[in-house]
Amino acid sequence: MKLLPASGHKRMPWKNGGGETIEIAVFPQSASLSDFDWRVSMAIVASDGPFSAFPGIDRTLSILEGNGMTLLIDGRDPARLTQADAPLAFPADVATSANLIDGTIVDLNVMTRRGKLTHLVRRLDVEREGTLTSKAATALIFCHRGAVTLDGNGQTLALSAGDAVLASGPVATALKTPARCELLLIEIDVAQGA
Known part of the structure; x- marks a missing residue:
């Protein structure tokens, strides 16, 4: 990540x-x-x-x-x-x-x-603790509001509002936030037949 x-x-x-x-x-x-x-x-x-x-x-x-x-x-x-x-x-x-x-x-x-790639965007609200998993070829986690710590894929990263994390391959991470945070998860995959 x-x-x-x-x-x-x-x-x-x-x-x-x-x-x-x-x-x-x-x-x-x-x-x-x-x-x-x-x-x-x-x-x-x-x-x-x-x-x-x-x-x-x-x-x-x-x-x-x-x-x-x-x-x-x-x-x-x-x-x-x-x-x-x-x-x-x-x-x-x-x-x-x-x-x-x-x-x-x-x-x-x-x-x-x-024809080459596809994508999906999801909003995620996290209160205190949660998990995030993605099987996409590429995932981008954007911190919209609040702050969050990601602990997974052998790394620990802290995000504040406006920060993002870019990950290749499957992602499985624990999320911890002091109160509440809003994230957007962007998943990018190879298009079928590409």
């Missing part, structure tokens, strides 16, 4: 220049916005507008801060997405725009190359 501290996340402009993204992890490590296999990032969205298009990419969006937004995804009914909602998956190469519900939001964005 590799610790990805919040202080090391990379800030860069959106692909369409409309805002700023904070890259938590990308693979391959030196990949650009046009040639990554997978990417996990956060974005601050301060105004309504279109999403950047990523040909051949699937994406999942989760609201981290703020009152959320309504997503207008071509070919679908409008989708309201708030902190209380499950992460929303949709193709990143379909015309998509967002209308903020009430003020600026921060979102978590997970993207994988279609």
